[in-house]
Amino acid sequence: xxxxxxxxxxxxxxxxxxxxxxxxxxxxxxxxxxxxxxxxxxxxxxxxxxxxxxxxxxxxxxxxxxxxxxxxxxxxxxxxxxxxxxxxxxxxxxxxxxxxxxxxxxxxxxxxxxxxxxxxxxxxxxxxxxxxxxxxxxxxxxxxxxxxxxxxxxxxxxxxxxxxxxxxxxxxxxxxxxxxxxxxxxxxxxxxxxxxxxxxxxxxxxxxx
Amino acid sequence: xxxxxxxxxxxxxxxxxxxxxxxxxxxxxxxxxxxxxxxxxxxxxxxxxxxxxxxxxxxxxxxxxxxxxxxxxxxxxxxxxxxxxxxxxxxxxxxxxxxxxxxxxxxxxxxxxxxxxxxxxxxxxxxxxxxxxxxxxxxxxxxxxxxxxxxxxxxxxxxxxxxxxxxxxxxxxxxxxxxxxxxxxxxxxxxxxxxxxxxxxxxxxxxxxxxxxxxxxx
Numbered sequence: 001x002x003x004x005x006x007x008x009x010x011x012x013x014x015x016x017x018x019x020x021x022x023x024x025x026x027x028x029x030x031x032x033x034x035x036x037x038x039x040x041x042x043x044x045x046x047x048x049x050x051x052x053x054x055x056x057x058x059x060x061x062x063x064x065x066x067x068x069x070x071x072x073x074x075x076x077x078x079x080x081x082x083x084x085x086x087x088x089x090x091x092x093x094x095x096x097x098x099x100x101x102x103x104x105x106x107x108x109x110x111x112x113x114x115x116x117x118x119x120x121x122x123x124x125x126x127x128x129x130x131x132x133x134x135x136x137x138x139x140x141x142x143x144x145x146x147x148x149x150x151x152x153x154x155x156x157x158x159x160x161x162x163x164x165x166x167x168x169x170x171x172x173x174x175x176x177x178x179x180x181x182x183x184x185x186x187x188x189x190x191x192x193x194x195x196x197x198x199x200x201x202x203x204x205x206x207x208x209x
Numbered sequence: 210x211x212x213x214x215x216x217x218x219x220x221x222x223x224x225x226x227x228x229x230x231x232x233x234x235x236x237x238x239x240x241x242x243x244x245x246x247x248x249x250x251x252x253x254x255x256x257x258x259x260x261x262x263x264x265x266x267x268x269x270x271x272x273x274x275x276x277x278x279x280x281x282x283x284x285x286x287x288x289x290x291x292x293x294x295x296x297x298x299x300x301x302x303x304x305x306x307x308x309x310x311x312x313x314x315x316x317x318x319x320x321x322x323x324x325x326x327x328x329x330x331x332x333x334x335x336x337x338x339x340x341x342x343x344x345x346x347x348x349x350x351x352x353x354x355x356x357x358x359x360x361x362x363x364x365x366x367x368x369x370x371x372x373x374x375x376x377x378x379x380x381x382x383x384x385x386x387x388x389x390x391x392x393x394x395x396x397x398x399x400x401x402x403x404x405x406x407x408x409x410x411x412x413x414x415x416x417x418x419x420x421x422x423x424x425x426x427x
Contacts, residue, residue: 008310008313008314009314011314011315011318012314012315012317012318013318015315015318015319015322016318016319016321016322018319019319019322019323019326020322020326022326023326023329031279031282032282032285033319034282035282035283035285035286035289036285036286036289036315036319037316037319037320037323038265038286038290039285039286039287039288039289039290039292039293040289040290040293040311040312040315040316041316042262042265042286042290042293043289043290043291043292043293043294043297043311044293044297044308044311044312044316045258046258046262046290046293046294046297047293047294047297047298047302047308048302049255049258050298051302053251053254053255053258054255057248057251057252057255058251058252058255061248069245070248070249070252072249073248073249073250073252073253074252074255074256076249076253076256077252077253077254077255077256077257077259078256080253080256080257080260081256081259081260081263083260084260084263084264084267089424090212090213093213093217093423093424094216094217094220095253095256096217096422096423096424097217097218097220097221097224097423098220098221098224098249098253099250099253100221100414100422101220101221101222101223101224101225101228101414101415102224102225102227102228102246102250103411104221104225104410104411104412104414104415105224105225105226105227105228105229105230105231105411105415106228106229106231106232107407107408107411108229108408108411108412108415109229109232109233110232111404111407111408111411112404112408114404115400115401115403115404115405115407116401116404116405116408119397119400119401119404120401122397123397136389136390139390139391139394140390140393140394140397141394142394143390143391143393143394143395143397143398144394144397144398144401145398147394147395147398147399148398148401148402151398151399151402168398169345170345170348171391171394171395171398172395173345173346173348173349173352174348174349174352174387174391174392174395175352175391175392175394175395175396176349176352176395177348177349177350177351177352177353177356177387178352178353178356178384178387178388178391178392179392180331180335180349180353180356181352181353181354181355181356181357181360181384182356182360182388183327183331184328184331184332184335184353184357185356185357185360185361187324187325187327187328187331188325188328190321190322190324190325190328191322191325191328193321193325194318194321194322194325197318
């Protein structure tokens, strides 16, 4: 075992333990870690915002390449900033409406294409009882149809319709269980990552043998 | 009223209509229009960033000025953010600098641990929620256990039936089947609903029926 001499590793371990201390109860170390996260995130975001967006996408195009047309969205952007001045906050609506309107307009056909047509296309596959793929396709088809029926509340869930909705619930339950199991394992791998950081990087234990 | 409500709504309607139609027009002008819109949105987004940063510093300086409970933490948040900005611009963001070390050793450590904390809370919540009260709750429980076992090397070793029949599916195989078939069917149906929901909401926004994004007031 050889303790790390890297101050950054010590800092990483300190904050890892500070956050884990929340398992006992909320405490000043956890609160400190929380606010350090906010501070580092904001500082990180501002530097990247300048380096990756402001400078290459606004300053260079306008002041070096002469794309003065970008002054118009800049004025709209300034109007958005006026949201913090109560008297002039209504001016921010122009930029918000431009953004929301464009986004909504683009959203209609794109959502139809990506979330509806593509999903339907992927569901309508050859159905057969002669191969594993064919059977899987049947399961997918029944699953999609019955879950959709379950979410259709304009008709009372009775009779055949109600039976189909019940099958839909089974699919949903299996789906939720699978998602839960997957999420737990993803979180556990993160925890294992932190433990390995403490054991290997900080304590210098050679776990690989 | 005209300047504060009707013109903004007209802007939403016109941009919504133009970019709704733009998708169906396979012409160079249409593509140029789309690219110009993306550029404009990036510039507007820059100022959106300014608004966000002003809000952050304003909220925390207010807490400090008013000596709100635990105001010292606001001082820490502001101080650390200013340090990040200072070193980010002075030293740069390359590996080994203060900026990148703060990111890799502090931010990644804290965020990784925060997310891993959820494993503990999610498990204790599951203990209460997953008790097999009904057949459907049991299905949820079994699916979760199989997927958890299927995600670890131990799951393969626990598939004892493979000793009798080597071609039988292991926990990993069953977990993959659950994730790829019934789970995907449920997710796909939900995605279809979400897609239709987005379309309806977008249509309501373009037509001016949904106006909550404009905020309250005149």
